[in-house]
Amino acid sequence: MTYGIYSHYSKKNELEKVPETTIGTIDKKYSIISRGYYINYNYEVDGQKYSGTEKLNKTELEKVNVGDKFKVTYSENNPKYSEILFENRIEK
Numbered sequence: 001m002t003y004g005i006y007s008h009y010s011k012k013n014e015l016e017k018v019p020e021t022t023i024g025t026i027d028k029k030y031s032i033i034s035r036g037y038y039i040n041y042n043y044e045v046d047g048q049k050y051s052g053t054e055k056l057n058k059t060e061l062e063k064v065n066v067g068d069k070f071k072v073t074y075s076e077n078n079p080k081y082s083e084i085l086f087e088n089r090i091e092k
Contacts, residue, residue, distance in 0.1 A: 014075035024072035
């Protein structure tokens with residue numbers, strides 16, 4: 001549990017210190033019984049592919065689809081730290 005809390009704050013700190021943005025694509029929607037709803041997304045930084053996971057509530061999950069594109073904020077120092085920005089949908 002302690003590692004999870006540390007990891008969360010490290011990620012948040014990195015995203016606040018040196019944020020960059022790119023475009024991410026949702027590639028999977030799923031649910032885990034008694035855990036909730038999730039999406040996986042992919043994005044690219046300097047030719048390197050990365051992926052992230054975000055927990056959603058059911059209403060949020062219904063508003064997104066596989067293939068949808070959104071802005072993604074990532075850490076310039078560590079691009080594996082990212083956060084998808086659902087309020088910044090990229091229209092096709």
